[in-house]
Amino acid sequence: MNNMAALDPVAPQLSWSDTPFASLRSVRTDARARLLAGYIRSAIDLLSGPDxxxxxxxxxxxxxxxxxxxxxxxxxxxxxxxxxxxxxxxxxxxxxxxxx
Ligand SMILES: [Zn+2]
Missing domain, CATH: 3.30.60 (Wheat Germ Agglutinin (Isolectin 2); domain 1)
Incomplete structure:
Protein backbone atom coordinates (compact mmCIF):
# COMPACT_ATOMS: atom_id res chain seq x y z
CA MET A 1 0.00 0.00 0.00
CA ASN A 2 2.76 2.44 0.91
CA ASN A 3 4.61 1.62 -2.32
CA MET A 4 1.52 2.44 -4.36
CA ALA A 5 1.07 5.74 -2.51
CA ALA A 6 4.67 6.57 -3.40
CA LEU A 7 3.98 6.11 -7.14
CA ASP A 8 3.15 9.81 -7.27
CA PRO A 9 5.28 11.97 -5.01
CA VAL A 10 3.43 15.19 -4.29
CA ALA A 11 4.33 18.51 -2.79
CA PRO A 12 1.94 20.68 -0.80
CA GLN A 13 1.07 23.97 -2.49
CA LEU A 14 -0.43 27.00 -0.82
CA SER A 15 -2.75 29.25 -2.83
CA TRP A 16 -3.82 32.55 -1.45
CA SER A 17 -6.88 34.42 -2.63
CA ASP A 18 -9.46 35.47 -0.03
CA THR A 19 -8.52 32.56 2.20
CA PRO A 20 -5.55 30.23 2.15
CA PHE A 21 -6.11 27.03 0.18
CA ALA A 22 -3.84 24.00 0.35
CA SER A 23 -3.51 21.47 -2.45
CA LEU A 24 -1.05 18.79 -3.53
CA ARG A 25 1.07 19.29 -6.67
CA SER A 26 2.01 16.16 -8.54
CA VAL A 27 5.36 15.70 -10.22
CA ARG A 28 4.28 12.80 -12.46
CA THR A 29 2.43 13.06 -15.74
CA ASP A 30 1.14 9.45 -15.83
CA ALA A 31 -2.57 9.86 -15.10
CA ARG A 32 -3.06 6.23 -14.03
CA ALA A 33 -0.27 6.36 -11.48
CA ARG A 34 -1.52 9.72 -10.16
CA LEU A 35 -5.07 8.36 -9.81
CA LEU A 36 -3.97 5.14 -8.09
CA ALA A 37 -1.64 6.98 -5.73
CA GLY A 38 -4.41 9.47 -4.92
CA TYR A 39 -6.82 6.66 -4.02
CA ILE A 40 -4.21 5.00 -1.84
CA ARG A 41 -3.36 8.29 -0.08
CA SER A 42 -7.08 8.77 0.63
CA ALA A 43 -7.31 5.23 2.05
CA ILE A 44 -4.27 5.87 4.25
CA ASP A 45 -5.80 9.14 5.47
CA LEU A 46 -9.08 7.37 6.28
CA LEU A 47 -7.51 4.39 8.05
CA SER A 48 -5.10 6.51 10.09
CA GLY A 49 -7.55 9.35 10.77
CA PRO A 50 -10.13 9.85 13.50
CA ASP A 51 -12.76 7.78 11.61
ZN1 LIG B 1 -24.23 -2.77 2.17
Missing amino acids: GDKLTACTVPRCVRYFVKVHGRQEFCQPSGGNRARAARFYYPQRADSGR
Missing part, protein backbone atom coordinates in the same frame (compact mmCIF):
# COMPACT_ATOMS: atom_id res chain seq x y z
CA GLY A 52 -10.45 4.83 10.93
CA ASP A 53 -11.75 2.79 13.85
CA LYS A 54 -15.34 3.42 12.70
CA LEU A 55 -14.80 1.72 9.34
CA THR A 56 -17.11 -1.31 9.27
CA ALA A 57 -18.11 -4.02 6.79
CA CYS A 58 -21.78 -3.93 5.79
CA THR A 59 -23.73 -6.92 7.14
CA VAL A 60 -26.24 -7.19 4.27
CA PRO A 61 -25.76 -10.57 2.55
CA ARG A 62 -23.67 -10.29 -0.64
CA CYS A 63 -22.89 -6.60 -0.02
CA VAL A 64 -19.17 -5.93 -0.30
CA ARG A 65 -19.17 -2.31 0.87
CA TYR A 66 -17.57 -0.74 3.89
CA PHE A 67 -18.84 2.37 5.61
CA VAL A 68 -17.97 4.74 8.44
CA LYS A 69 -20.37 4.24 11.35
CA VAL A 70 -22.08 7.45 12.39
CA HIS A 71 -23.87 5.84 15.35
CA GLY A 72 -23.23 2.70 17.39
CA ARG A 73 -26.06 0.51 16.11
CA GLN A 74 -25.51 1.14 12.39
CA GLU A 75 -25.04 -2.15 10.53
CA PHE A 76 -25.71 -1.29 6.87
CA CYS A 77 -24.00 0.85 4.26
CA GLN A 78 -27.28 2.45 3.18
CA PRO A 79 -30.75 2.93 4.73
CA SER A 80 -32.32 0.26 2.51
CA GLY A 81 -29.87 -2.30 3.88
CA GLY A 82 -32.27 -3.30 6.65
CA ASN A 83 -34.94 -4.25 4.10
CA ARG A 84 -32.42 -6.21 2.04
CA ALA A 85 -31.19 -8.06 5.13
CA ARG A 86 -34.76 -8.91 6.23
CA ALA A 87 -35.64 -10.14 2.72
CA ALA A 88 -32.51 -12.29 2.64
CA ARG A 89 -33.36 -13.80 6.04
CA PHE A 90 -36.91 -14.54 4.83
CA TYR A 91 -35.99 -16.09 1.48
CA TYR A 92 -32.72 -17.75 2.48
CA PRO A 93 -32.79 -18.31 6.28
CA GLN A 94 -29.91 -20.81 6.18
CA ARG A 95 -27.61 -18.31 4.35
CA ALA A 96 -28.52 -15.39 6.61
CA ASP A 97 -27.20 -17.36 9.59
CA SER A 98 -23.78 -17.66 7.99
CA GLY A 99 -23.50 -13.91 7.39
CA ARG A 100 -22.90 -13.75 3.58
Whole structure:
Protein backbone atom coordinates (compact mmCIF):
# COMPACT_ATOMS: atom_id res chain seq x y z
CA MET A 1 0.00 0.00 0.00
CA ASN A 2 2.76 2.44 0.91
CA ASN A 3 4.61 1.62 -2.32
CA MET A 4 1.52 2.44 -4.36
CA ALA A 5 1.07 5.74 -2.51
CA ALA A 6 4.67 6.57 -3.40
CA LEU A 7 3.98 6.11 -7.14
CA ASP A 8 3.15 9.81 -7.27
CA PRO A 9 5.28 11.97 -5.01
CA VAL A 10 3.43 15.19 -4.29
CA ALA A 11 4.33 18.51 -2.79
CA PRO A 12 1.94 20.68 -0.80
CA GLN A 13 1.07 23.97 -2.49
CA LEU A 14 -0.43 27.00 -0.82
CA SER A 15 -2.75 29.25 -2.83
CA TRP A 16 -3.82 32.55 -1.45
CA SER A 17 -6.88 34.42 -2.63
CA ASP A 18 -9.46 35.47 -0.03
CA THR A 19 -8.52 32.56 2.20
CA PRO A 20 -5.55 30.23 2.15
CA PHE A 21 -6.11 27.03 0.18
CA ALA A 22 -3.84 24.00 0.35
CA SER A 23 -3.51 21.47 -2.45
CA LEU A 24 -1.05 18.79 -3.53
CA ARG A 25 1.07 19.29 -6.67
CA SER A 26 2.01 16.16 -8.54
CA VAL A 27 5.36 15.70 -10.22
CA ARG A 28 4.28 12.80 -12.46
CA THR A 29 2.43 13.06 -15.74
CA ASP A 30 1.14 9.45 -15.83
CA ALA A 31 -2.57 9.86 -15.10
CA ARG A 32 -3.06 6.23 -14.03
CA ALA A 33 -0.27 6.36 -11.48
CA ARG A 34 -1.52 9.72 -10.16
CA LEU A 35 -5.07 8.36 -9.81
CA LEU A 36 -3.97 5.14 -8.09
CA ALA A 37 -1.64 6.98 -5.73
CA GLY A 38 -4.41 9.47 -4.92
CA TYR A 39 -6.82 6.66 -4.02
CA ILE A 40 -4.21 5.00 -1.84
CA ARG A 41 -3.36 8.29 -0.08
CA SER A 42 -7.08 8.77 0.63
CA ALA A 43 -7.31 5.23 2.05
CA ILE A 44 -4.27 5.87 4.25
CA ASP A 45 -5.80 9.14 5.47
CA LEU A 46 -9.08 7.37 6.28
CA LEU A 47 -7.51 4.39 8.05
CA SER A 48 -5.10 6.51 10.09
CA GLY A 49 -7.55 9.35 10.77
CA PRO A 50 -10.13 9.85 13.50
CA ASP A 51 -12.76 7.78 11.61
CA GLY A 52 -10.45 4.83 10.93
CA ASP A 53 -11.75 2.79 13.85
CA LYS A 54 -15.34 3.42 12.70
CA LEU A 55 -14.80 1.72 9.34
CA THR A 56 -17.11 -1.31 9.27
CA ALA A 57 -18.11 -4.02 6.79
CA CYS A 58 -21.78 -3.93 5.79
CA THR A 59 -23.73 -6.92 7.14
CA VAL A 60 -26.24 -7.19 4.27
CA PRO A 61 -25.76 -10.57 2.55
CA ARG A 62 -23.67 -10.29 -0.64
CA CYS A 63 -22.89 -6.60 -0.02
CA VAL A 64 -19.17 -5.93 -0.30
CA ARG A 65 -19.17 -2.31 0.87
CA TYR A 66 -17.57 -0.74 3.89
CA PHE A 67 -18.84 2.37 5.61
CA VAL A 68 -17.97 4.74 8.44
CA LYS A 69 -20.37 4.24 11.35
CA VAL A 70 -22.08 7.45 12.39
CA HIS A 71 -23.87 5.84 15.35
CA GLY A 72 -23.23 2.70 17.39
CA ARG A 73 -26.06 0.51 16.11
CA GLN A 74 -25.51 1.14 12.39
CA GLU A 75 -25.04 -2.15 10.53
CA PHE A 76 -25.71 -1.29 6.87
CA CYS A 77 -24.00 0.85 4.26
CA GLN A 78 -27.28 2.45 3.18
CA PRO A 79 -30.75 2.93 4.73
CA SER A 80 -32.32 0.26 2.51
CA GLY A 81 -29.87 -2.30 3.88
CA GLY A 82 -32.27 -3.30 6.65
CA ASN A 83 -34.94 -4.25 4.10
CA ARG A 84 -32.42 -6.21 2.04
CA ALA A 85 -31.19 -8.06 5.13
CA ARG A 86 -34.76 -8.91 6.23
CA ALA A 87 -35.64 -10.14 2.72
CA ALA A 88 -32.51 -12.29 2.64
CA ARG A 89 -33.36 -13.80 6.04
CA PHE A 90 -36.91 -14.54 4.83
CA TYR A 91 -35.99 -16.09 1.48
CA TYR A 92 -32.72 -17.75 2.48
CA PRO A 93 -32.79 -18.31 6.28
CA GLN A 94 -29.91 -20.81 6.18
CA ARG A 95 -27.61 -18.31 4.35
CA ALA A 96 -28.52 -15.39 6.61
CA ASP A 97 -27.20 -17.36 9.59
CA SER A 98 -23.78 -17.66 7.99
CA GLY A 99 -23.50 -13.91 7.39
CA ARG A 100 -22.90 -13.75 3.58
ZN1 LIG B 1 -24.23 -2.77 2.17
